[in-house]
Amino acid sequence: MPSKSSARLAALTVAAVCSAASAVVLTSPAHADSVRIHDIQGTTRISPYAGQKVADVAGIVTGVRTYGSSKGFWIQDPNPDADPATSEGVFVFTNSTPKVAVGDSVKVSGTVSEYVPGGTSSGNQSITEITKPTITVVSSGNTVPAATVIDADSVPDAYTPAGDAAANGSINGLALDPSAYALDYYESLEGMNVQVADTRVVTATDAYTELWVTVKPHEHANRRGGTVYGSYDSQNTGRLQIQSLGSTAAFPKANVGDTLTGTTDGPLDYSQYGGYTLVANRIGALESAGLERESTEKQRNGELAVATYNVENLDPSDATFEEHASAIVNNLKSPDIVSLEEIQDNTGATDDGTTAADVTVNKLIDAIVAAGGPRYDWRSVDPVNDEDGGQPGGNIRQVFLFNPERVSFTDRAGGDATTAVGVTREHGKAALTASPGRIDPTNAAWEKSRKPLAGEFVFRGRTVFVIANHFNSKGGDQGLTAQYQPPVRISEVQRHQQATLVNAFVKNILDVQKNADVIALGDINDFEFSDTAKILEGDGELWSAIKSLPRSERYTYNYQGNEQVLDQILVSPSIRRGCDVEYDSVHINSEFNDQISDHDPQVLRFHP
Structure with missing residues (x-):
């Protein structure tokens, strides 16, 4: 997902909104005297006064932002018009600490x-602002205009109108219909x-001191208090981000369900x-729901347990090894095989050429042994330096952990960063030409992205092929409120190419041995209903096991108020049709x- 940035780009006039290059400077702006805030806001997302000078715009200060790169304050007209489409508030950008209260x-x-x-390249909507302001304080201590209540009754169920095809799908020029569409209502x-x-x-509260709430408690809710994202066509309209205008030290440290x-x-x-974000002058008191971390069941006799776990840029300097170890031992119950994603090299984000x-x-x-777990053995392939994306210098890769007391690894020489693993026939059954090996690592589909790691395991005399994946991230995609x-969703183009290659490799195995046990797992960076997942599954070569869960329990990640699937375990027909197949997304x-x-x-x- 995209990282945070405090950089504030230049404000754009309406003429520049359709250009991704630069702001347009209007050399002869029009002048409008004593307009009201609702006149400035207008009935579309773009102000009819964009690029023009306005004078003596009256309002009561409702909030002051003194931090970050967007210093300024909000004003609101205490005497609204009768049009629900026109906002009565506007942000005044001062570029320095405001001298108002x-x-x-x-x-x-x-x-x-x-x-x-x-x-503009982000695709985000714009904020109507008054810039380069001259400010006159008329009086102080006035009553702040009453807050408009946002609740389940006020927010429409439909999310957004379709964009204007003549404007490349933009909704900027469309008249707002706040009674019909959630995005229009918020605007x-x-x-x-x-x-x-x-x-x-x-x-939950994140590192940037923000959290998300819902004003629609029954909207795609699950038993743990979250809001599940299960379709491109059915958005969760009640979601709203909460930030604070006050001290971040007092911001609640909340979990889902609180x-x-x-x-x-x-x-x-x-x-x-x-x-859309409520920047709070006042935040409600936190009431805990007491949410607890889940634990899965221990594998039974004759059962093979295979797990996937993205450990988020783990390197030797991190302080989370004991916690990750405890999670693997106590919450995952020491699976026989663990595919780890985002294992960094020995020097972490230091870009010194280290790849081991x-x-x-x-x-x-x-740390796993110290936590009471088995002493795992491991296999991986070191990447070419700085060729697999992720945090610069970190050289993230997938790693297989396996419990040698329960499962063995079939080593076949030849697998390295640039050599493609293949499929051959051995004693009438499928075998890898290199184990561990990487799938078509020089293919353009893997540019600046992790290459899949394939390995051949044996459990109780039966071979199991495991493919560890970490597909292209969603960074660069336009947001849901774009x-x-x-x-x-520009990032999915590369994921589709990657899914095609992995599916073809699985098909090669099954062409040699129809009943082969094949597992493709990892951080797929896409939903179980996405085209990426459909391409991976192909014509039945694989099936995403998370679909065995009720829809309300299908999630592995939480982003902007949406619990969603990014990580998946996909299995071949021989596994899917077997007895006692169990899948668990362990929410920790x-x-x-x-x-x-x-x-x-x-x-x-x-x-x-």
């Missing part, structure tokens, strides 16, 4: 601009003082990361503010 009655003169958080409140009450937390009781109120902003990861892996193995609807990270990884691990148990 909440409750001040002010008049502001300046230039109306449309600022796109993240720049009609941009910059206004709003409130939510007794809202359930659906994404409740912000009482009132949370403040101006409604639009963030580069997450879209033996120090990282052995430190985790030692101005383009539906949003463009994604729902918690003190997570040690942003992914939940999964475990598959079956009888080969």
